Amino acid sequence: MASDPVDKTQFQTLAPSYLTVNQLPYSQLQGQLIASTLGDCTSLSVLNLAGSAGFHARRAIVDANAALVDVVDISAEMIRSGQSSTEKRLGIEQAKRVRWYEGSLSYPFEIPNLQQEYDVVMANWLDIVRHLKPGGKSIGARALNPKVGYLSAEKKKGKYGMMVADVEEKTEVRGKGLRCLVAALTEPERFVRTSLEDSMLMRD
The missing domain is CATH 3.40.50.150 (Vaccinia Virus protein VP39)
Structure with a gap:
């Protein structure tokens, strides 16, 4: 594997x-x-x-x-x-x-x-x-769309406490692309996860 x-x-x-x-x-x-x-x-x-x-x-x-x-x-x-x-x-x-x-x-x-x-x-x-x-x-809750401004880490919005950005190196596993999430905690935390592309982009 x-x-x-x-x-x-x-x-x-x-x-x-x-x-x-x-x-x-x-x-x-x-x-x-x-x-x-x-x-x-x-x-x-x-x-x-x-x-x-x-x-x-x-x-x-x-x-x-x-x-x-x-x-x-x-x-x-x-x-x-x-x-x-x-x-x-x-x-x-x-x-x-x-x-x-x-x-x-x-x-x-x-x-x-x-x-x-x-x-x-x-x-x-x-x-x-x-x-x-x-x-x-x-x-399944589809609540993170990186294409909207208030969730864009690049645009520094984070209106609802979570931002989404692509990781530097594009990777796909079983149709899931890597995304970087930035959580606005006491100290901002960044972590990478896999996600379904259609889910992240709100596509049916």
Whole structure:
């Protein structure tokens, strides 16, 4: 398998401060969209791909009453941060309804102990087809468009707390181009991720 285009070490310093990204206007808008789309998930299983610190996973438990949420993320540091935050916010017993798995989504992934199918999958990734039950629900929030001025890192806008820029070296993996995100935290943080080109440009 080819090496992963996303550098996992970037999250070692980002993980602690990333918890505050949920306070940004962009994140609050995205969170409201996700919560309203989840609806009632009582007795349902949810897969959250690229789940970072578990913001949407906790929404699935608290707002939608999901029975189980499995979070997959590339960063062990982000997972540890999410586990700690989830236990503090939900309590130890409720936090057991959220399970965490380390894995990259840049290529087709095989993760031991991950369920074969889920009622709901949250992500903009082709792999959801492999894990979504027939008749299940797929949720993906398309809220970052680098072509609009208020999200352009080059134009120094960042009106909603998140900016998008192309990385210097163009790379594509399975139709996903690398993008650099700039989060306006206490200290601005830059990190690179892969994203579906059509999703980033709001194309259907």
